[in-house]
Amino acid sequence: METILEVKKLKKKIGKTEILHDISFSVFENEIVGFVGPNGAGKSTTMKCITGLFKVPKDMVYIMGKDMYDHHVEALRYLGASIEAPALFPDLNGYDHFSMVANWRKEKKENLQELYELSGLKKEALKRPVRTYSMGMKQRLMLSLTLIGSPKLLLLDEPLNGLDPQATFEFREKLLDLRKRNTSILLSSHQLNEVEKICDRIVFIKDGRIVNSITTEALQQMQYYTFQLQPIEKARQVCKKMNLEIREEGTHVSIRFDTPQILNAFFKAVVSENIDIIEVNSADHLEQYYKNLYRNAEK
């Protein structure tokens, strides 16, 4: 499997504060990787280091095997990026932005037609100055601009902000389609349900450190259930005996089962211990995983 992006022991100081501490992860070909973590964890800073917006020392960021330190011109040729709020010129219209970026990236004008359509912006809107666009329209334009020149790697920082539900569905399809066309993507987002739907793997960051990484497939195998069980003391004992992770939220408990077989064994144990199941709900995988992970990281 070809490595598209390699981040190796990336460190970043801003002023006297160490923001990133030895961040290491990779993005492989045909892979969409989610980059997830709380506010201020270091997602945007990492992305800025990858794009060269923040200069980093040698041997820390490689794009298609090119070190961003001394081969950044070649490395950037493979990259499309949208980081933080869409960086657009308020007085230029949509078409102007396309022409400008196409010039930089040496893309032929005739290849832009598909991207105009992909943006979902009408001709009338593309003729208007960007200052008249809504947040979602800016996001749509920005995403289409990042695709000019068919990058091998796309970095998207919070691209779902401001998108309406229809645009979110279309955006999801667009990313999945790009992956089919050999573009790998690093996507930072707080919208866990979308991350779970779009990404092949998720890398978790906290306080400038990578705290975990998991494939979406492995995540789907895990089953999270929220129960109301009585008596709760007995339920706790069953979980302890079975070595199950249990999280208590008021009158309910949330339990993670790594395989369907463990879930089955748990139900059998509950029945044999005469524990009443008052209520049971299956929970979103990524949301539960996130809660457990960051709760453990607090300890």
Ligand SMILES: Nc1ncnc2c1ncn2[C@@H]1O[C@H](COP(=O)(O)OP(=O)(O)OP(=O)(O)O)[C@@H](O)[C@H]1O
């Ligand atoms: N220019 C700067 N000067 C000083 N500190 C900064 C600067 N940029 C970022 N930081 C600090 O670096 C840390 C990481 O910020 P960063 O923007 O990378 O987080 P993030 O994970 O993208 O957060 P969010 O989800 O809120 O966008 C934060 O503590 C932030 O205050």
